[in-house]
Amino acid sequence: MDKQDNMNRRKFLREGVWGACLAGVGTAAGLSIARGNSGNMVWQIDPYKCIACGNCATYCVLEDSAVKCVQAYAMCGYCDLCTGYLVPEPKALDTGAENELCPTGAIKRTYVEDPYYEYTIDESLCNGCGKCVKGCMIFGNGSLFLQVRHDRCQNCNECAIAAACPSQAFKRVPADRPYLLKGADNK
Amino acid sequence: MARLARLIILVVVTLIPCLPVQGEIRFPPPEFESGYEFPQTVSPMPQPAFQEYIDAAVLFAGLLLASHLILKRRSRRAIFVLMIGALLYFGFLREGCICPIGAIQNMTLTVFDSNYAIPIAAVVFFVVPLIFTLFNGRVFCGAICPLGAIQDAVLIRPVAVPRWLESGLRLFAYAYLGAAILFAATGSAFVICRYDPFVGFFRMGGNWNILIFGASLLLIGLFIGRPYCRFLCPYGVILRNLSRLAKRRVTITPGECIQCRLCEDACPFGAIREPTGNWPEGEYRIAKRRLALFLLLLPVLVAAGVWSGHAVRNPLARVHPRVRTAERIYLEEAGKVQGTTNISDAFRATGQSTEVLYEEATKIRSQFGLGGALLGGFIGLVGAGKLIALSVRRRRTEYEADPAGCFACGRCYKSCPKEHERLRKRQEGVGRCA
Numbered sequence: 001m002d003k004q005d006n007m008n009r010r011k012f013l014r015e016g017v018w019g020a021c022l023a024g025v026g027t028a029a030g031l032s033i034a035r036g037n038s039g040n041m042v043w044q045i046d047p048y049k050c051i052a053c054g055n056c057a058t059y060c061v062l063e064d065s066a067v068k069c070v071q072a073y074a075m076c077g078y079c080d081l082c083t084g085y086l087v088p089e090p091k092a093l094d095t096g097a098e099n100e101l102c103p104t105g106a107i108k109r110t111y112v113e114d115p116y117y118e119y120t121i122d123e124s125l126c127n128g129c130g131k132c133v134k135g136c137m138i139f140g141n142g143s144l145f146l147q148v149r150h151d152r153c154q155n156c157n158e159c160a161i162a163a164a165c166p167s168q169a170f171k172r173v174p175a176d177r178p179y180l181l182k183g184a185d186n187k
Numbered sequence: 188m189a190r191l192a193r194l195i196i197l198v199v200v201t202l203i204p205c206l207p208v209q210g211e212i213r214f215p216p217p218e219f220e221s222g223y224e225f226p227q228t229v230s231p232m233p234q235p236a237f238q239e240y241i242d243a244a245v246l247f248a249g250l251l252l253a254s255h256l257i258l259k260r261r262s263r264r265a266i267f268v269l270m271i272g273a274l275l276y277f278g279f280l281r282e283g284c285i286c287p288i289g290a291i292q293n294m295t296l297t298v299f300d301s302n303y304a305i306p307i308a309a310v311v312f313f314v315v316p317l318i319f320t321l322f323n324g325r326v327f328c329g330a331i332c333p334l335g336a337i338q339d340a341v342l343i344r345p346v347a348v349p350r351w352l353e354s355g356l357r358l359f360a361y362a363y364l365g366a367a368i369l370f371a372a373t374g375s376a377f378v379i380c381r382y383d384p385f386v387g388f389f390r391m392g393g394n395w396n397i398l399i400f401g402a403s404l405l406l407i408g409l410f411i412g413r414p415y416c417r418f419l420c421p422y423g424v425i426l427r428n429l430s431r432l433a434k435r436r437v438t439i440t441p442g443e444c445i446q447c448r449l450c451e452d453a454c455p456f457g458a459i460r461e462p463t464g465n466w467p468e469g470e471y472r473i474a475k476r477r478l479a480l481f482l483l484l485l486p487v488l489v490a491a492g493v494w495s496g497h498a499v500r501n502p503l504a505r506v507h508p509r510v511r512t513a514e515r516i517y518l519e520e521a522g523k524v525q526g527t528t529n530i531s532d533a534f535r536a537t538g539q540s541t542e543v544l545y546e547e548a549t550k551i552r553s554q555f556g557l558g559g560a561l562l563g564g565f566i567g568l569v570g571a572g573k574l575i576a577l578s579v580r581r582r583r584t585e586y587e588a589d590p591a592g593c594f595a596c597g598r599c600y601k602s603c604p605k606e607h608e609r610l611r612k613r614q615e616g617v618g619r620c621a
Binding site: 053113150155157165 | 212213214215216217219220221223225226228230231232233234236239282284285289290292293294297301303304305306307308309310313314317318321376377380381386390392393394429432434508509512528529530532533534536537
């Protein structure tokens with residue numbers, strides 16, 4: 001009889017704990033869904049915090065980084081002597097490889113009208129090293145900046161570049177407005 | 188005209204270093220005369236969210252199927268096929284993100300950071316395997332988890348690990364869970380994701396140190412079944428404790444145990460518990476005394492844990508980027524180091540005052556003071572609990588799958604003669620119908 005009682009008590013306790021666990025899990029799920037985002041969050045770089053240190057090119061889990069350079073055309077000075085395009089003290093202001101700052105030749109320079117030149121990024125070549133961004137930021141208008149490109153980004157739970165970013169420029173942004181653009185593009 | 192512009196640019200460039208950095212239009216955008224229009228920058232949108240709903244649906248369907256195969260069909264081969272399927276889908280196709288193990292951190296951050304909006308997929312991935320475990324035991328571990336699957340698939344020559352060692356090594360998993368929650372709660376890092384040993388294989392590339400870590404785990408896994416699951420997995424810690432309460436679980440025999448001992452060595456994970464006899468006369472008193480000692484040790488271990496957890500608060504706090512920045516800036520301001528780093532350059536570029544930074548760092552450090560003490564106390568408590576559990580004998584009359592440690596892989600089914608009897612009967616039943 002005593003033993004029976006003991007078993008019953010044990011079973012009752014077990015059931016109680018089981019129910020409490022299930023209720024706990026359910027409540028946690030409900031509360032976090034209520035607090036959660038109906039859309040989704042994605043990683044993005046705040047261009048005004050970025051210092052173009054070069055980590056984006058190497059820390060991304062992808063072989064070819066998801067971070068690319070973006071040109072805010074409305075901010076660009078269309079300079080002939082572009083410090084984002086040309087190495088410091090270039091031999092000539094032209095498209096010669098020895099004059100280009102970009103290690104992969106991803107910036108295209110096209111003549112618009114005297115004395116203006118348009119600079120366009122070829123994303124398939126850009127590796128996100130940010131050399132041009134730094135050049136443009138220090139001496140130019142800062143129209144070149146780095147952004148996570150969402151056709152490539154895997155949206156890792158913890159972005160490996162964010163973990164290595166010295167300026168904490170990475171943040172989660174809503175997926176329906178996934179870019180933090182500079183200048184007039186930043187609506 | 189062109190030469191003049193170039194001259195102006197050169198003059199300005201030489202003067203630039205005197206100007207504040209960033210956010211300045213130094214060369215006004217030109218007014219074009221040739222009718223040039225700004226090109227449109229195309230910004231590709233992220234993957235639509237429905238992919239996540241598909242993942243959640245696959246997870247749910249997979250767990251239903253796994254429960255059926257493990258508890259009803261009792262077929263190791265079918266479980267293995269499902270496991271490989273899950274490895275291909277959640278591992279190699281979806282590249283191992285998001286997973287329930289990492290979702291622990293998302294859930295934690297939701298609790299502690301009111302600005303953080305958790306993706307629905309993370310909630311589903313965290314919660315659904317828990318609920319299934321409460322009903323059916325660790326079917327997630329056995330057949331769905333890609334991290335478990337990759338280790339299970341390489342296990343060729345299992346070696347038994349003594350129970351005390353297994354129990355001791357499992358302390359790492361508890362510590363890892365506690366640390367992951369602490370770092371997620373303080374917004375420092377998602378360490379589970381950072382040190383995920385197999386995600387590099389799923390993505391076919393990644394950080395070399397982690398790849399080497401994963402490869403060594405797989406090498407160990409050739410002989411010691413599922414080393415990550417048993418000794419490190421933080422989600423496994425939650426699942427094993429919920430599995431103790433499960434409504435249904437893996438039973439080695441489909442009928443009654445006939446004590447044939449054939450299943451004794453069937454489990455590569457040491458999760459089969461043999462029946463217990465009575466304590467040998469002399470040992471009982473020693474065991475009693477040992478238990479009393481461990482019970483007394485419990486508060487001591489907890490206190491030691493709290494103390495040492497609090498003592499390592501500063502190294503722990505250094506995981507937080509803000510604290511790292513503050514420490515670097517402090518060293519530079521105090522003249523204790525030469526030069527600047529990317530971190531200090533980035534901080535100075537923001538133009539924030541060092542006081543604000545130091546204040547923030549102090550706040551985070553004090554959070555780690557409390558958190559470290561709690562973490563240490565938790566580890567001490569678990570350690571003491573393990574000592575106590577090891578010195579208590581549960582009464583068992585049959586060979587049983589350990590309710591907590593069983594991964595529900597189904598390897599033991601075939602070793603039971605009762606199972607063969609059941610299969611034969613089913614076969615005959617099918618034959619009669621046909």
